Amino acid sequence: MFIARNDAQMALHESWFKAVAPLALDTRLLSKAEIATRVPGGQGHWTGGIFTASDGRAEPTLAASAIAKAAIARGAIIVEQCAVRTLETSDGKVSGVITERGEIRCDQVLLAAGVWSRRFLGNLGIALPTLPLICSVLRTKPLEGPTDIAVGAPDFSFRKHQDGGFVITQRGALDAPLTLDHLLLGTRYLPQLRHARDNLRISLGRYFVKDLALARRWRGDRRSPFERVRTLDPAANPALNQEAMRNLRTAWPVFEQAELAQAWAGVIDVTPDSNPVIGPVAALPGLTLATGFSGHGFGTSPAAGQLAADLVSGHTPLIDPTPYRFERF
Incomplete structure (x- = not known):
């Protein structure tokens, strides 16, 4: 709702x-x-x-593992803790992926690397316009709330958690710690910035330095940025979470009794038009993208995954993929 x-x-x-x-x-x-x-x-x-x-509604911590198990049951092989460093090409086409454990020969690759996609493609000379933003979330201890319906208001959202608590966020409010990419691509995001300027917390600090320290070009026989930083795990912004709770408590006072159980944050990759990129890269046959979901990846993932699979396998696409083509940028 x-x-x-x-x-x-x-x-x-x-x-x-x-x-x-x-x-x-x-x-x-x-x-x-x-x-x-x-x-x-x-x-x-x-x-x-x-x-x-x-x-539909799903608990991410349960859904992710359930989807992985279902894929394995259908013949998929999932290799964890193994970064893909770059692609191997032959005659201008994909011929394999180079991982930290060796090469895998193939002629089709789907890149669904979220916020890492821009850096991965940049190493191949392909410019994907996405920028990272950080979303903060909190979870309360079990609470008798007003509804089991997921509710989104202009300045908060909440949904029931499987343990009886509620997951709450300041809807639309995001941290934007500047990186070099924000400076390089910023003008392409001016329409979004004008629309969402009240919801963005822009800052310049350690994220800029940490981003500069990560390589933008590397060889397949060298350690990649994806091995240096295995998981992006930013700290939650307490101010944003507290603001979300204040707004929610004003609207539904029952949440006055809510107690904090957990707080976390995640990095999302945002495109200039807030729509994902799902489609082939014409400049490199054999490479298909499914990235840039702009905060909507989990909710759209069943259909997005089906569309990406259709495009990789050459089947009739689930829907017209034209609005999501890479070349629109």
């Missing part, structure tokens, strides 16, 4: 509602009274909202 505080926000929901009408979803627009019925105990002043009862 997404809820709006004013007519302008509600107009965006109404526009989306009209756009998906041909899909015959069970989406409906909600009045403020209907919001109060579905999520009782609130004191927020809502103009209205939008709700799709059939929307």
